[in-house]
Amino acid sequence: MKKLIIGGALAALMATSAMAETIGVSVARFDDNGLTIMRNGMTAHIETLDGVDLQMEDAQDDVARQLDQINNFIASGVDAIIVNAVDTNATEAMSQAAAAANVPLVYVNRQPINMDTLPEGQAFVASNEIESGTLKAFEICKNLRAEGKSGGATAYMLMGQLSNQAAVQRSKDVEDVLGMDMCNFITLIDKQTAEWSRDKAQDLMTNWISSGEPFDAVFANNDEMAIGAIQAMKAAGISMDAVQVGGVDATPDALVAMEAGEMDVTVFQDLAGQGAGSIDTALKLARGEEVDKTVFIPFKLVTPDNVSAFK
């Protein structure tokens, strides 16, 4: 009897707290710069909404932990779940768990492997990754042509973690652009991973410079690595006018480097917009509204001409 009363009281408590909609969010890594901007975009957006609670978890780059978090969300009866996948190959199990429990699921920023077979009530919010590498590489190709280097130019490429879909995609996009008739005068001397890190990029670039091979451009999968490369080139006395450097993300540090004339091209991925977009999509799904399977938040090209608009 006692148990029944306590149980009833608990149920009543939960019923009242369930008046507010709760969204469970599992983010791949809290200490990743880009994901932090996205995360903050979510929290900022939530504050503008009434009666929506956010429960944010850090998956600490651990696939198993992330799946546990999702199951915990389901068990505690959230209205919708947002997942920024640790490993985009491991999303099938998450989709199944959420679909079985009839809880809407939104993937954000990283494209799930089961995109084509996403169950009802699930969606993907991101920027179209193909745009980022392509926009950057094509702009650098145009700049090199404008500098009169169309007779032949060389470049290095700094890549993110090789297990990461964005790194693979961005690198492939650059190589695709370099395969086009208009841009095939650019030859890649070498491409290596610097694991998204400024420090590693600095060391890698210095190693490349030490081989003494002349080069005209540096393609980086993100801004942090582009800045690391810039720091290495400056330390080696290379004039930043002579080299085209391109990154992705348009971080505040990169915009400062661009204003200083060091960085030439970056691409703005509206991460805060993705965070906010994922919340809106999750709420729509929770309320049974119609939602596209893929919600795109567009990339924007940033050059010295329009850099001031992104500060």
Place this chain on the structure above:
Amino acid sequence: MSDTSHGTGGLKFDAKKRSWPNELNIFFALIIIIVIFEILGQVLPYMNDQSFLFDTRDRFDSIFNEARLRIIILQVAIIGIIALGVTQVIISGGIDLSSGPLVGATAMIVMSFAQTELVNGNPNPKAVFGEWAFDLPVLVPVLVGLAFGAVIGAINGSLIAYTRIPPFIATLGMFLICRGIAQAWTRGQPVSFPTEGYAFLGKGMMPVFWFIALAILFHISMRYTLYGKHTYAIGSNEDAARMSGINVQRHKVRVYMIASMLAAFAAVILSSKNLTAQSGMGIFYELYAIAMAVIGGVSLTGGRGSIIGTVLGAMVFGVIQSGFTYIKLDAFYQLMAMGAIIISAVVLDKYRQERAVSRR
């Protein structure tokens, strides 16, 4: 001779008894690795006329490729500074897993005290504190960092010395605590744009200068002072050290404090070199620092090893890293090769030790 299991062991540590100093072996290994890269560079079909260490294109005044020599040591200098502290901890019979996250946490904290007010004439977009924290003298962030390191080290050391929990557990706990501090400090946001004075600390070859200066300092203190002798004594045989009147507990706290202060100083240099602090900084640094020490002949059972060995161990790392880029080896294989090299270094060392013991 009773000193068998831990090398020369105990207070009787005496370098003269060894006919062939361990450091010389590592030095030879270093040369062999360089020769291997040099040969690979000539043999591999896709490599053009360059050499690994020599200047084949007449870019420098000397016969060496000076840029290569510089990067070999520059890229290991910062982790090398951590390894100097880790070496002392391991010689004392302990282990410190917290150094990597401590680098991340310290970098975040010190950078917040090293920010400049104006960036290209605009207000600093990454300001952590209010106006009072802008353009402080460079000594402020450095002292804040060292103090933070000292506190963390004192906690590590006290836990290990007074509660007697295993160093592995104590520093593993601190590993998580520091990673948490690093993330909580600005909720994961990077901290950037330091003052010019602060940026000078890690500019160009400055990390190498600090690494060598600190290596010399701790070489002297480990080899010629009571501090060093006590550290070796505790690592060789803690009971014997206690009975011969060494205050083992107090000494352990001291060793961990020094190790954490070195890691904190490495964080200062790292954030200055990169002109930014990020909570993810220092990932795996603790493992690389331990690996440098171990490759340099520091025994994980304590009591054996030297600062010179660790410096050479760091150099081995630098040569391998630079060599991999030189021969354009893919990143996947780099990790595998690095792991294999670490394991074989320890196996070889163990084999050599056992032979040395059986010869006696």
